[in-house]
Amino acid sequence: xKSGDLDANILLQLxxxxxxxxxxxxxxxxxxSGLIAWLVSRSLSLQPGPVQTVAEGVVSAIEAAINEVxxxxxxxxxxxxxxxxxxxxxxxxxxxxxxxxxxxxxxSATSALAILVFLSTHWFGxxxxxxxxxxxxxxxxxxxxxxxxxxxxxxRTIALAIRLFGNMMxxxxxxxLILLVAGFLAPVPILMLHIIEALVQAYIFxxxxxxxxxxxxxxxxxxxxxxxxxx
Amino acid sequence: MELNSTTFILEIINFLVxxxxxKRFFYKPVLGVISRRKxxxxxxxxxxxxxxxxxxxxxQQYDSRLADWEQERQTAQRKLAEDIQQQRERxxxxxxxxxxxxxxxxxxLIQRKLENERQQIVETALLQGAQFASTIFSSLAGPELEQxxxxxxxxxxxxxxxxxxxxxxxxxxxxxxxxxxxSAYPLDQIxxxxxxxxxxxxxxxxxxxxxxxxxxxxxxxRINMGSWVLAVNLQDELKGxxxxxx
Numbered sequence: 001x002k003s004g005d006l007d008a009n010i011l012l013q014l015x016x017x018x019x020x021x022x023x024x025x026x027x028x029x030x031x032x033s034g035l036i037a038w039l040v041s042r043s044l045s046l047q048p049g050p051v052q053t054v055a056e057g058v059v060s061a062i063e064a065a066i067n068e069v070x071x072x073x074x075x076x077x078x079x080x081x082x083x084x085x086x087x088x089x090x091x092x093x094x095x096x097x098x099x100x101x102x103x104x105x106x107x108s109a110t111s112a113l114a115i116l117v118f119l120s121t122h123w124f125g126x127x128x129x130x131x132x133x134x135x136x137x138x139x140x141x142x143x144x145x146x147x148x149x150x151x152x153x154x155x156r157t158i159a160l161a162i163r164l165f166g167n168m169m170x171x172x173x174x175x176x177l178i179l180l181v182a183g184f185l186a187p188v189p190i191l192m193l194h195i196i197e198a199l200v201q202a203y204i205f206x207x208x209x210x211x212x213x214x215x216x217x218x219x220x221x222x223x224x225x226x227x228x229x230x231x
Numbered sequence: 232m233e234l235n236s237t238t239f240i241l242e243i244i245n246f247l248v249x250x251x252x253x254k255r256f257f258y259k260p261v262l263g264v265i266s267r268r269k270x271x272x273x274x275x276x277x278x279x280x281x282x283x284x285x286x287x288x289x290x291q292q293y294d295s296r297l298a299d300w301e302q303e304r305q306t307a308q309r310k311l312a313e314d315i316q317q318q319r320e321r322x323x324x325x326x327x328x329x330x331x332x333x334x335x336x337x338x339x340l341i342q343r344k345l346e347n348e349r350q351q352i353v354e355t356a357l358l359q360g361a362q363f364a365s366t367i368f369s370s371l372a373g374p375e376l377e378q379x380x381x382x383x384x385x386x387x388x389x390x391x392x393x394x395x396x397x398x399x400x401x402x403x404x405x406x407x408x409x410x411x412x413x414s415a416y417p418l419d420q421i422x423x424x425x426x427x428x429x430x431x432x433x434x435x436x437x438x439x440x441x442x443x444x445x446x447x448x449x450x451x452x453r454i455n456m457g458s459w460v461l462a463v464n465l466q467d468e469l470k471g472x473x474x475x476x477x
Contacts, residue, residue: 018237020235023242029249030248033249059265063262078258078262083246083250083253103242106235106238111234111239112242116246
């Protein structure tokens with residue numbers, strides 16, 4: 001077992017830019033996703049076919065999930081959270097294809113997604129409440145809680161990135177180890193587990209991102225409601 | 232396990248681009264068609280509700296109309312029953328009247344029939360009486376009776392009122408050509424002259440008196456003077472008696 005089998009390979013080096021197979025896979029996923037989305041959007045009608053039914057089912061399911069957590073910002077969060085779920089599902093499952101490097105097996109990719117979630121949380125929160133009101137919730141219920149809030153923000157973002165990376169990498173590593181030790185067909189159950197784990201990890205990452213963003217959106221409301229309850 | 236800055240930055244950019252692509256080509260069109268379908272469904276539901284309301288209104292109108300029709304039917308039925316009752320009463324009244332008239336007619340007819348029967352019985356009795364009297368008188372009649380009847384005739388002629396005599400003269404034009412004297416038995420010359428004298432005293436006769444015999448008159452005389460007939464005989468008396476009674 002080589003370390004290169006688990007780490008992302010640099011495919012092209014252009015000065016400081018090092019294009020890895022993670023980026024290449026992501027581009028392929030983007031192209032395929034965009035192409036499918038374009039094809040689906042071309043054939044939309046009021047009498048849906050099977051493909052449109054699936055597409056509407058996916059969008060409706062994502063919308064319903066967001067609506068459960070942030071009912072006032074469903075349409076606002078749908079593109080970001082929905083794309084996160086769809087991308088992670090495809091990215092996680094892409095590792096099952098022989099020779100394809102799953103982007104979520106790369107800490108750089110999961111960190112990028114975690115940073116996006118971190119930034120989106122503040123972005124949506126500030127857009128919804130304003131900078132002053134948004135930042136004020138870090139001082140509640142007491143200014144003493146500010147360092148803990150900051151640490152919480154950082155650690156949950158890091159945990160988000162590491163959790164996805166660790167799970168996906170460990171799955172592929174397990175499958176690789178079993179393949180090396182037991183033979184050609186022995187990793188099949190592990191691959192089945194890989195499918196389930198890929199879906200679960202995508203769901204967990206997306207749901208956590210949704211909860212974080214919804215928390216940023218509704219933090220002031222929660223503080224105000226708690227303040228009113230105390231009064 | 233190392234962090235590649237290029238991959239990190241490109242992944243952020245890639246994801247944001249993917250968000251834009253999916254938002255532009257997936258979420259927006261799909262949500263749009265869902266909204267349109269929902270609007271279409273809402274419109275259909277609204278139309279269906281409107282149709283249901285219309286149907287309910289029509290149902291109410293139908294029920295109301297049905298109730299009106301039922302009421303009108305009952306009213307018409309009552310009116311028809313009343314009309315039939317009135318018509319029946321009128322017909323019964325007319326029928327009673329007709330029956331009464333028929334009864335009266337029948338009663339009248341019965342009375343008339345009884346009267347006719349009584350009359351026929353009376354006439355038959357009179358005829359039989361007259362025939363009986365005629366038979367009796369025929370067997371009892373004779374020249375003596377005829378003489379007595381002739382004398383009675385002559386007495387009556389003498390007592391004839393002047394007005395009646397004038398009326399006879401005016402009717403016959405003041406005089407007649409001849410007179411016919413009918414008797415059951417031959418008359419003697421004295422009786423003939425007395426008759427002629429009495430008759431000429433009432434109505435002048437320019438011609439002769441003609442005498443003839445007719446046994447049917449049983450006894451007595453019948454004198455024909457123009458349009459005037461003087462009859463004192465049993466046959467005419469019996470006929471007069473029968474005619475007087477009937």
